[in-house]
Amino acid sequence: MRVALFVTCLADLMRPNVAFAALKLLKLAGCTVEVPETQTCCGQPAYNSGDRATALTLARKVIDEFEGYEYVVLPSGSCAGMIRAHYEELCKDDPALLARAKKLAACTYELTDFLVNVAKLESVPGDFAGSITYHDSCSGLRELGIKQQPRQLLGKMGQVEIKEMSEAETCCGFGGTFSLKFGDISTKLADNKCENACATGADAIVGGDLGCLLNIEGRLRRKGDRKTQVLHVAEVLAGKLD
Amino acid sequence: MSSRDLILSRIRASIGRGAPADGAVLAPHLAARTRGPAPGGAWRDSREGLLQRFTERATALASTVERVPSWAEVPAAAAAYLIARELPTRAVCWPSLADQAWAGAGLQVEARPSRGDDLVGITSTFCAVADTGTLMLLSGADTHAATSLLPETHIAVVPVERVVPLMEDGFALLRAEKGEAPRAVNFVSGPSRTADIEQTVTLGAHGPYRVHLILVG
Amino acid sequence: MEIHSNDFKARAREALANPNLQKALKLVQVKFVPGRAAAAAEFGDFEALRDAGRDIRNRALENLDLWLERFEQEAIRRGARVHWARDAAEANAIIVGIAQANGVKKVVKSKSMVSEECGLNDALEAAGVTPVETDLGEYILQINDHEPPSHIVAPVIHKTRDEVSDLFHAKHGKPRTEDIGALCREAREILRPHFLSADMGISGANFLVAETGSTVIVTNEGNGRLCTTVPRIHVALTGIEKVVPTLEDLSVLLRLLPRSATGQPITNYVSMNTGVAGSGDSDGPEQFHIVLLDNGRSRVLGSELKEMLRCIRCGACMNHCPVYQAVGGHAYGWVYPGPMGSVLTPSYAGMEHAHELPHTATGCGQCSAVCPVRIPLPELMRKEREMQVEAGLRPWQERLSLKLWGWSASQSWLYGIGTAIAARFLKRLGGADKLIHRLPLGGGWTDGRDFPAPAGKTFRELYRARKNLH
Numbered sequence: 001m002r003v004a005l006f007v008t009c010l011a012d013l014m015r016p017n018v019a020f021a022a023l024k025l026l027k028l029a030g031c032t033v034e035v036p037e038t039q040t041c042c043g044q045p046a047y048n049s050g051d052r053a054t055a056l057t058l059a060r061k062v063i064d065e066f067e068g069y070e071y072v073v074l075p076s077g078s079c080a081g082m083i084r085a086h087y088e089e090l091c092k093d094d095p096a097l098l099a100r101a102k103k104l105a106a107c108t109y110e111l112t113d114f115l116v117n118v119a120k121l122e123s124v125p126g127d128f129a130g131s132i133t134y135h136d137s138c139s140g141l142r143e144l145g146i147k148q149q150p151r152q153l154l155g156k157m158g159q160v161e162i163k164e165m166s167e168a169e170t171c172c173g174f175g176g177t178f179s180l181k182f183g184d185i186s187t188k189l190a191d192n193k194c195e196n197a198c199a200t201g202a203d204a205i206v207g208g209d210l211g212c213l214l215n216i217e218g219r220l221r222r223k224g225d226r227k228t229q230v231l232h233v234a235e236v237l238a239g240k241l242d
Numbered sequence: 243m244s245s246r247d248l249i250l251s252r253i254r255a256s257i258g259r260g261a262p263a264d265g266a267v268l269a270p271h272l273a274a275r276t277r278g279p280a281p282g283g284a285w286r287d288s289r290e291g292l293l294q295r296f297t298e299r300a301t302a303l304a305s306t307v308e309r310v311p312s313w314a315e316v317p318a319a320a321a322a323y324l325i326a327r328e329l330p331t332r333a334v335c336w337p338s339l340a341d342q343a344w345a346g347a348g349l350q351v352e353a354r355p356s357r358g359d360d361l362v363g364i365t366s367t368f369c370a371v372a373d374t375g376t377l378m379l380l381s382g383a384d385t386h387a388a389t390s391l392l393p394e395t396h397i398a399v400v401p402v403e404r405v406v407p408l409m410e411d412g413f414a415l416l417r418a419e420k421g422e423a424p425r426a427v428n429f430v431s432g433p434s435r436t437a438d439i440e441q442t443v444t445l446g447a448h449g450p451y452r453v454h455l456i457l458v459g
Numbered sequence: 460m461e462i463h464s465n466d467f468k469a470r471a472r473e474a475l476a477n478p479n480l481q482k483a484l485k486l487v488q489v490k491f492v493p494g495r496a497a498a499a500a501e502f503g504d505f506e507a508l509r510d511a512g513r514d515i516r517n518r519a520l521e522n523l524d525l526w527l528e529r530f531e532q533e534a535i536r537r538g539a540r541v542h543w544a545r546d547a548a549e550a551n552a553i554i555v556g557i558a559q560a561n562g563v564k565k566v567v568k569s570k571s572m573v574s575e576e577c578g579l580n581d582a583l584e585a586a587g588v589t590p591v592e593t594d595l596g597e598y599i600l601q602i603n604d605h606e607p608p609s610h611i612v613a614p615v616i617h618k619t620r621d622e623v624s625d626l627f628h629a630k631h632g633k634p635r636t637e638d639i640g641a642l643c644r645e646a647r648e649i650l651r652p653h654f655l656s657a658d659m660g661i662s663g664a665n666f667l668v669a670e671t672g673s674t675v676i677v678t679n680e681g682n683g684r685l686c687t688t689v690p691r692i693h694v695a696l697t698g699i700e701k702v703v704p705t706l707e708d709l710s711v712l713l714r715l716l717p718r719s720a721t722g723q724p725i726t727n728y729v730s731m732n733t734g735v736a737g738s739g740d741s742d743g744p745e746q747f748h749i750v751l752l753d754n755g756r757s758r759v760l761g762s763e764l765k766e767m768l769r770c771i772r773c774g775a776c777m778n779h780c781p782v783y784q785a786v787g788g789h790a791y792g793w794v795y796p797g798p799m800g801s802v803l804t805p806s807y808a809g810m811e812h813a814h815e816l817p818h819t820a821t822g823c824g825q826c827s828a829v830c831p832v833r834i835p836l837p838e839l840m841r842k843e844r845e846m847q848v849e850a851g852l853r854p855w856q857e858r859l860s861l862k863l864w865g866w867s868a869s870q871s872w873l874y875g876i877g878t879a880i881a882a883r884f885l886k887r888l889g890g891a892d893k894l895i896h897r898l899p900l901g902g903g904w905t906d907g908r909d910f911p912a913p914a915g916k917t918f919r920e921l922y923r924a925r926k927n928l929h
Contacts, residue, residue, distance in 0.1 A: 007918050009868070013878045013885075014911070016918035035922060038871035046865050048822060049857070050844025054865030061869055089838075138823035171781045175821025180903035182468065182819065187907030188475055188785045189821070218908035221894050230911075246543040249699065249753045253524040256761025265525050271518065271704055272670055278511035278711035279504060299724070355741050358655045374725040383739030387688050391681060409713065413706040422537075423671050425736045425743045426688065429729035434681035436643055437721070438596035438613060440483070440620045441490040444643045447595060448650065449681025449728070 001119065003031040004069035006062075006108075008076045009041040010210040018210060021238035022075040022111050029119035036065045044082040047090060048176055059090050063100050071118065072108045075234045077140020078209050080110040085143045110140055111234055112149040112208060121153070126239040129159035130203035134233075135193065135216065136169045137209035150208055150233045157237070163200040167192070174215040190219035197228075204229035206236055277410050281373055286407045292372040293457065296405050299375025300455055303432035304445060309402075309457040316456055317347035320364060320397050323454050324349070329395055333362035338384040339399070356392040363393035363450075369404040369412050374431055377455075378412045381426035390430060396450040398430075402459035460578045460607065463792030464804050464813035470790040471819075483619050484787050491778035494722025495829060502718065512715045513833040515708040516769035519669075519700075523760065526669040526702045527751070533672025537734025539747040550752045551582035554661070554694055557748055558588045561692055563658040567650075569676065569683035570594035571663030572611050572772065573696050573752055575794045576807065579661070580605070590661070591653045593682040595646055599623055602630045609788030611795060612720050612774040617787045650682070660686030660744070664697035665772065666712060667749075670705045673733040674749060677716060677726040684730050693732065693744040699751050700760075700768040712771055715831035719773040755807040763842045767802045769832040776826035776836055782819055791816065798826040798836040805843055814852055817843035878917045886915035 003026055011018040019035075026033045043058030062083065066072045074080040087101040115121040132154065140146035154160050173179065173189025180186075193216055197205045205220075205228060207213050217230035243251070254262070285291035297307045310319050324331050325348075332350040335342075340353035356363055365385070367377040377398055381387040390396050406412055409429070416423060434449030445451055463470065474480055499505040519526050531541045544550035550573075558566065566583060568574065568590055580590045580601075592601040596614035600606045603626055608614030615623070620637055627645055628635035636642060662683055664674035674695040676683045687693050703709050717723040736743040759768055777783040777797025788796030793804045793813070801816040817840045820826075826836040847853050867873050888895045889912020898905045 009878075012918040013882055014913045016914060016916065016921050019918045020921075037919075037923075040868040040871060040874045043865075043868075046861055048841060048844070049861055050841065050846070050848040050853070051858075051861045051865065052845050052848070054861055057865060057869050138821070138825070142824040142828055169825075171821045171823035171825070173781065173821060175823070178818070178821045180901060182471065182782075183903030183906050184475055185471055185782055185785055185819075186821075186903075189781050190908060192781075192785075214911055215908065217911050218894075218904070221909040221911070222907065244543070245545045245549060245753075248545055249543050249751070249757055250524050250527070252753070252757035253527070253699070253760060256757055256765075257521065257523065259524065263522075263525060265529055268522065268525055268529060268669075268704070275705060275707050277707050278515070278714075279507045280710075280714070281503060303725075303727070358651070376725060381736070381740060381743060383737075383741065386740075386742050387684070388742050391684050391688065409710045410707055413710065423673060423731060423733045425732065425734060425740060427673075427731040427733070428684060429725070429731075431725050431727050434679065434727055436595045436680045437490075438594070438599070438615055439618075439623050439639050439642060441486045441613065441616070442620075442639050444640050446647070447643060447680035447682070448593065448647055448654075448685055 001031045002070045003033050004066050004072045005033055005035045006039060006042070006066065006072055006074040006079065007035065008074055008079045008210070011075060014214065015210060015232065017241060018075050018232045018234050020241045021232070021234035022073070024238045024241060025111070025115060025121065025124070025234060026073060026119070028125065029115055029121040031119060034069070039065055042079045042082045044079060045176055047082065047086060052090070055090055059087055059101065060097065063097065063104055067100055067104050070107065071114065072104065073111055073114045074108070075111045075232065076209050077110045077137050077144055077146050078211065080108055081139035081143035083108045110144055110146055110208065112153055113144060113146055116149040116152055124153055124156050124237045126157050126237045128157060128204070128236045131161040131163050131201070132204045132206045132236070133163050133165045133197050133200045133202035134168060135172060135197065135205060135207040135212060137207055137212050138171050140208050141169055146208060153237055154233070163202045165196040165200045167196050172212045172215050174211045176211065179215060186215070187219060190215050194219050194223065198225070204231050206231050206233050208233050280408050280410070285372065289402065292405045292407060293402060296370060296372040296375050299373070300432065301375070303375055305375065305432045305453040305455050307455045307457065311459070313342065313458055316399055316458060317342055317344045317349060319456050321347040321349050323397065324362065324395070330361045333364050334360045334389055334393070335364035336366065336385050336389055339364060339366060355386045356388045358392050360393045362395045362397065363389040364397045365390050366399045367404065369406050369415050370400045371409050371412055371429070372405050373408050377430040379428045379430060380420070380424045382424055387426045387428060390428070391449050394446065394451045395454070397454045397456065399456050399458055402457055460575050460794055462808050462812045464808070464816050466792055467790055467815040467819055470792060471786040474786040474790050479619050479622065480617050480787055483617050484784055487616060487778050487784050491721065495719055495775055495778065498718035498722040498724060508711065508715055509831055509833055511711050512831050513769060515703060515711055516832050519703050520760065520765065520768055523699070523702065526704060527699060530667050530669040530672055530702050533669070534734065534749055537672050539672065539734050539749050542748060542750045544750055544752045546754050547577035550577045550696060550750055551579055553750055554579060554696065555582055555586045555588065557692065557694060558583065558659060559586065561658065563588055563692065565589045565591065565653070565657045566659045566661055567591050567593050567653055567657040567686050567690060569662045569678065569686040570597050570614065571661065571696055572794055573663050573698055574661065575608060576754065577752070579696070591650070591657065593650050593653065593686060595643060595680060598646055598650065599626065602626065607789065609796065610774060610777065611772055617789065654685045654689050657690045659692040659694060660690040661694045661696060662686050664695045664701055665716065666709055667697065667702040668706060668709055668731070669702050671733055673731045675709060675729065675731045677713070677729050679727045681728060684728050687730060687732055687744070688742055691744055692746045692748070694748045694750060695732070696750045696752065698756055699753055700756050716771050716773050719775040719829065719831040759806045764802060764806055764839050766834050767806070767839055769834055770799055771832060773831055775829045775831065779825045779829050780820065781823060781825070782821065798840070802836060802839045802843065810847065810850070810852065814847060817847065875919055879920055882913050882915055882917050885913050888912060
């Protein structure tokens with residue numbers, strides 16, 4: 001399988017290891033992975049802010065860069081959701097582009113969804129030992145149905161115990177620019193998330209979207225919790241990176 | 243231009259209609275009376291199933307339900323209900339129930355509209371909906387709407403053959419037997435309630451505190 | 460109703476700092492959310508029911524003019540009088556006119572959000588007519604100095620029992636009680652005489668049935684039935700979008716509405732009013748007036764937001780909204796709070812009065828996941844943001860930064876340089892504990908959270924270096 005990895009702008013800037021972990025997992029699953037060099041962002045921040053023109057420019061660029069691969073995989077439910085669930089609306093006024101957008105959407109996957117349902121990865125190399133609690137990110141969950149996939153993969157790791165938190169499906173308060181515009185509400189929601197997560201006593205909070213993880217970790221640390229790890233599911237599954 | 247015409251013309255502009263259209267296009271949908279999804283289950287298939295569903299649902303909504311074999315037993319059942327709860331035995335009833343032997347059971351029942359200070363109201367029902375444990379009451383000269391509303395206790399007599407599966411069946415019966423809806427069609431599902439304070443359910447908001455259903459047959 | 464939606468930020472901050480409100484809001488999550496979930500699960504194929512609800516509402520809106528004409532024709536045939544109001548002022552004038560023509564001194568009202576939208580009570584009072592709110596929640600608000608509701612189904616959800624106890628004690632002059640049953644009885648005993656002595660009852664209408672010309676209200680308390688039965692005049696005020704074609708369509712929506720709102724399979728009372736009493740029927744009003752309000756609805760119908768008109772006012776979107784759960788309804792500053800309000804308020808009250816609202820959601824999608832008629836609320840809020848950008852309503856800093864960021868993201872080489880610099884800069888800011896405590900221009904974030912610092916090099920740099928190595 002010839003797979004293009006869409007790194008996502010947050011992983012590129014904030015946590016390159018997430019992309020390296022994704023790379024490692026895709027290769028283990030038997031994929032030939034390419035990382036289109038000119039890639040930047042899927043356009044979601046502009047789209048959500050109502051700047052349709054900018055979003056369209058970036059969508060066009062993504063389509064140019066990623067069409068032609070058998071699959072496009074992203075370590076983010078939110079960015080995968082942008083391509084799969086929103087490019088169609090964004091490109092609706094340009095029939096030629098729309099056709100290409102639809103084709104791209106059809107072969108675009110969030111990482112864990114791809115590993116479970118397409119590549120059918122049998123075993124994972126991660127060596128995390130301890131308990132984790134999983135935060136279901138909104139876009140992945142509600143736009144792409146990402147729920148069991150990460151849990152199934154984590155379940156393949158012998159020494160991992162999953163402790164479900166209450167309100168696992170409730171938003172952590174990130175919401176992209178919402179976290180800046182309405183900082184105090186965003187913080188309040190992050191607080192609820194941290195409380196629910198920490199109540200499980202898990203060693204690590206794991207999720208599939210860096211935005212949520214930065215938000216959750218940021219609130220945890222501000223409250224003085226230096227102990228609970230906050231990890232991307234790809235990092236946990238991939239284990240040591242070379 | 244009148245507001246009516248202005249609003250209608252704005253609507254037409256918004257839905258891309260140049261000029262007033264003929265309402266005849268609505269006729270197929272009005273005639274089809276297509277039903278949507280409804281709760282299913284074996285209870286819909288038999289009379290006893292309907293009665294069981296009706297009883298379960300009505301009870302869940304805080305009504306009490308009992309069943310008597312015939313109309314002759316109704317006054318005694320109503321009296322027993324009121325006496326057991328130390329409720330007044332004076333009541334108002336629908337004129338359509340004036341002929342029942344209330345006095346013989348020890349009740350003082352007047353067949354007249356309720357005035358607001360009556361404590362017990364006795365009605366029958368047009369039909370009852372098993373799905374939700376609901377009475378379907380029609381207003382009329384002999385079936386006053388206020389009788390089921392103003393008193394603190396409402397007793398309703400429900401002939402078992404009038405229990406239908408769904409609300410749609412109630413509407414079908416209404417069309418078949420009455421032609422069109424009377425001034426008020428009231429679906430009543432148990433005593434009035436409110437949860438406005440701390441979302442705590444409290445019975446007896448503005449209507450009855452209790453509803454007792456007597457199934458007949 | 461006066462609008463304060465542009466003060467959302469300040470109001471939300473107050474709400475977050477109000478311990479009583481925070482305590483009261485917990486109940487939204489504890490009662491409404493599991494209630495709706497249980498009711499949907501118990502129903503069976505609730506998703507099919509939602510599909511049917513969406514289709515029914517769409518069918519009504521596709522031929523809204525014709526269904527309204529049909530409704531009007533049937534209502535008039537049965538003896539009702541139908542009035543059309545293009546805006547709130549006209550609706551108020553019509554209703555005040557009816558009151559004055561009939562020498563009405565006192566009106567009993569059942570809960571109507573459309574009447575809140577119009578500010579009807581103020582108009583009645585200005586004309587010397589006393590409105591008495593009879594829904595328990597609305598009554599509490601009215602005696603509390605005309606406080607606005609904070610939820611469309613549970614208007615006093617923001618108040619604790621303690622606050623209601625204090626209020627009743629102060630206003631009724633009776634011994635203070637914290638027993639909820641006793642508080643309800645106290646209100647009942649005060650309001651019952653009003654029902655019996657009022658000249659006119661005003662209700663809303665959850666639905667208008669075109670087939671029969673009927674108005675339908677769903678209530679639990681019975682005050683709606685009293686308002687439409689006891690006084691000699693009944694006025695039903697509602698929006699033009701509330702029409703549904705047939706009684707079968709109505710039945711489907713009556714399954715969706717209470718389950719989505721409170722988790723009830725049906726409300727205690729579903730009351731369908733058609734025309735005036737026939738001969739011999741001794742109760743019921745002599746006059747039945749139906750006021751159909753536009754107030755922006757016909758415009759929304761022709762806009763990209765038209766799906767919003769499917770709304771059946773169940774409140775599920777706000778009950779499930781994490782932002783509403785955190786700040787409550789008053790923060791939104793008008794009649795309709797939560798996601799549905801964030802779409803409706805700019806449409807009805809004007810974007811300039813509510814430009815903050817389309818931004819007050821995280822886009823989590825929980826609202827559309829529970830909406831009984833499948834309104835894509837996050838998408839509609841996003842469309843409103845587009846409208847704002849097109850109309851130049853966003854602050855220049857935001858527009859400029861989006862354009863700059865978009866431009867650099869479309870120039871791959873420039874983007875690579877920019878992110879490499881940013882990665883190093885942020886790493887430095889993070890210092891030894893790799894946490895940024897104060898983010899330049901990012902106070903919204905770092906006022907309440909640290910910002911985890913990056914490792915110092917971008918993936919793009921590291922990947923290129925690794926490829927060159929091999």
